[in-house]
Amino acid sequence: MSNTQVTLIQIDNYGPWTVTPAPRREVDLQTMQSRLFADLSQHFGMQGGYAFFTRFDNMVAITNGMDLEDHARIQESVRNRYPVTVSFGVGHDERPARALVEATAQLQDEGSAQDEQRTEVLRGQPIEDDERTDSDVQIAHYDVVDATGKYTDELDAFSTFIQIEQGYASLMRHLHDEHGSLAFFVGGDNIIALTSGMDDAAFEETVTYVREDADVELQVGVGHGATAHDAGMAAKHGLETCRERGTHIEGEFC
Numbered sequence: 001m002s003n004t005q006v007t008l009i010q011i012d013n014y015g016p017w018t019v020t021p022a023p024r025r026e027v028d029l030q031t032m033q034s035r036l037f038a039d040l041s042q043h044f045g046m047q048g049g050y051a052f053f054t055r056f057d058n059m060v061a062i063t064n065g066m067d068l069e070d071h072a073r074i075q076e077s078v079r080n081r082y083p084v085t086v087s088f089g090v091g092h093d094e095r096p097a098r099a100l101v102e103a104t105a106q107l108q109d110e111g112s113a114q115d116e117q118r119t120e121v122l123r124g125q126p127i128e129d130d131e132r133t134d135s136d137v138q139i140a141h142y143d144v145v146d147a148t149g150k151y152t153d154e155l156d157a158f159s160t161f162i163q164i165e166q167g168y169a170s171l172m173r174h175l176h177d178e179h180g181s182l183a184f185f186v187g188g189d190n191i192i193a194l195t196s197g198m199d200d201a202a203f204e205e206t207v208t209y210v211r212e213d214a215d216v217e218l219q220v221g222v223g224h225g226a227t228a229h230d231a232g233m234a235a236k237h238g239l240e241t242c243r244e245r246g247t248h249i250e251g252e253f254c
């Protein structure tokens with residue numbers, strides 16, 4: 001049984017900061033946000049985690065294997081190097097979507113994202129050491145079949161972007177609503193989904209759903225591991241096998 005640990009990352013009181021004392025230059029905000037994401041990706045990645053940029057002011061990380069002290073060190077590093085601070089809410093559950101609901105509640109219980117008193121919150125219950133297993137994290141790595149041939153080399157860049165985003169929107173909503181899973185766009189035509197308890201039939205169903213709903217053909221590799229890194233690498237290998245065989249589903253279940 002999976003046991004996903006996720007961390008909700010929120011930039012503290014960011015909205016007011018972007019307009020204080022006057023609206024800040026957009027390029028500076030974009031640069032700061034993307035550098036902060038890059039840093040967090042590296043910090044969490046050094047400990048086997050994955051971070052996803054989602055909305056940039058709110059980000060999500062898979063943090064199986066990390067305790068609250070590990071999180072606190074990252075908060076300190078951000079505080080020392082950035083003009084903003086970050087709060088972390090941690091949750092875990094068999095279902096990734098429920099884990100994120102729990103992580104969100106940890107921050108919401110402490111006040112608003114735009115409360116200037118609410119800074120560097122660090123709350124939640126990481127998975128105890130003796131409760132961890134080698135297969136707590138299940139990751140599904142989806143990508144669009146022949147995105148280069150069908151879209152990138154054929155359509156103008158914005159039409160391609162629309163197609164890829166439509167496929168992502170369809171998949172993320174379906175995985176969330178029907179499977180309690182969380183899907184994150186990671187660039188190109190790639191989507192990394194945090195899933196649990198989904199078998200090969202369920203993955204096949206998601207591919208069929210997106211084909212019918214958004215007219216986008218996906219393939220998916222699935223992996224398990226103690227951490228996001230382990231599960232994610234296994235999923236990437238599954239996807240490679242899938243490409244070689246020309247089938248659209250590959251992974252531990254296939």
Ligand SMILES: Nc1nc2c(ncn2[C@@H]2O[C@H](COP(=O)(O)OP(=O)(O)OP(=O)(O)O)[C@@H](O)[C@H]2O)c(=O)[nH]1
Nearest residue numbers: 143144145146147148149186187188189190236243
């Ligand atoms: N984040 C991320 N992006 C990737 C990865 N692999 C490929 N990409 C991106 O996806 C784009 C398309 O690459 P592919 O998915 O290999 O190309 P494709 O034309 O869809 O071919 P097939 O996937 O083999 O059907 C690349 O330009 C990269 O931007 C990956 O593992 N992670």
